[in-house]
Amino acid sequence: MDKIYLMSDYEKTLEIIFGRWRSQILYAGVKLGIFDNFTSDLKNTTDVARELDLDPALTYRLLRALGSMGFLKEDHNHRFSITLRGELLRKDHRQTLRGITLLEEGPEHYAIWKHLPEMIRDGQQNAFVREDTYDFSKILHLCDIGGGQGHLLCNLLVKYPHIEGTVLELESVTKDKELLLASKLGVSDRCSYIEGDMFSEVPSADAYIMKMILHDWNDDECIKILSNIHRSSLQNGKVFIAEHLVPDPQTPHFSKLFDIHMMCVASGRERTIEEYSTLLKRSGWNYVQTWFPQSRLMGVIEGSI
Numbered sequence: 001m002d003k004i005y006l007m008s009d010y011e012k013t014l015e016i017i018f019g020r021w022r023s024q025i026l027y028a029g030v031k032l033g034i035f036d037n038f039t040s041d042l043k044n045t046t047d048v049a050r051e052l053d054l055d056p057a058l059t060y061r062l063l064r065a066l067g068s069m070g071f072l073k074e075d076h077n078h079r080f081s082i083t084l085r086g087e088l089l090r091k092d093h094r095q096t097l098r099g100i101t102l103l104e105e106g107p108e109h110y111a112i113w114k115h116l117p118e119m120i121r122d123g124q125q126n127a128f129v130r131e132d133t134y135d136f137s138k139i140l141h142l143c144d145i146g147g148g149q150g151h152l153l154c155n156l157l158v159k160y161p162h163i164e165g166t167v168l169e170l171e172s173v174t175k176d177k178e179l180l181l182a183s184k185l186g187v188s189d190r191c192s193y194i195e196g197d198m199f200s201e202v203p204s205a206d207a208y209i210m211k212m213i214l215h216d217w218n219d220d221e222c223i224k225i226l227s228n229i230h231r232s233s234l235q236n237g238k239v240f241i242a243e244h245l246v247p248d249p250q251t252p253h254f255s256k257l258f259d260i261h262m263m264c265v266a267s268g269r270e271r272t273i274e275e276y277s278t279l280l281k282r283s284g285w286n287y288v289q290t291w292f293p294q295s296r297l298m299g300v301i302e303g304s305i
Helices: 009-017 019-031 045-052 056-068 098-104 107-112 151-159 219-232 254-265 273-282
Strands: 072-074 079-082 141-145 164-169 191-195 205-211 233-243 286-291 299-304
Touching: 009 019, 009 254, 019 056, 019 098, 019 254, 045 056, 056 072, 056 254, 141 151, 151 164, 151 191, 151 205, 205 219, 219 233, 219 273, 233 273, 273 286, 273 299
Parallel strands: 141 164, 141 205, 164 191, 205 233
Antiparallel strands: 072 079, 233 299, 286 299
């Protein structure tokens, strides 16, 4: 599998922007008794979940995020141990920060900040276009699944004037025609907007893009989407999946925190390259490669028929 790069200054800055996630993940760990559950021994997720009466799969994702923040340490067998930093959140530590964490990150204090933006993603939308990360010159018809008002697709059509494009979106997204980008960028003659549901049927094309779509859904739902695309794809079709990719257990990464956000707001998750490769294979695709825009924040999984 392809290597995931270490965090850049761009990614580190985004971690600061999304700092509330970090504090809420820490709050959850303290509130659930995670740190008091650890001694000096390595523990696996099953034991932690059983002892604290938690869901094992979701517990692993929380432990992984706490590990990415330096409060726990995960080994290659996915066992965890508490770090010196994590010890500060135990009840019995002489300098414990447990109480102040529960106070400052509890619902009463959190409500004070509720009007701050939850998501700031400036600069990511056109990473495909700004950077020479992939050559789309051999693609004739590109379909953006869940492509919104067409920001990503229309900018690609500007760069590649031979490509025909289709945006598949819900009617509620495309009903305000003044917001659609195709006419603003002068590509309306090559870009069509189709109202539809990716869970039922998708338009025919020889390549498909999905940017931050599959992380909203569980594995079975992802397989349904990818299978629908596979059935509609023309001969030698391709699919490009742009997501925050989870690296190996030893690498701190924004995606491990974003995964907890997805746990809270949807049934989805952030996944590893291997997990996306498995989803592709289970829906009839072949995994080809993973490539990265210059920012390194997101990766793009490429599949082919």
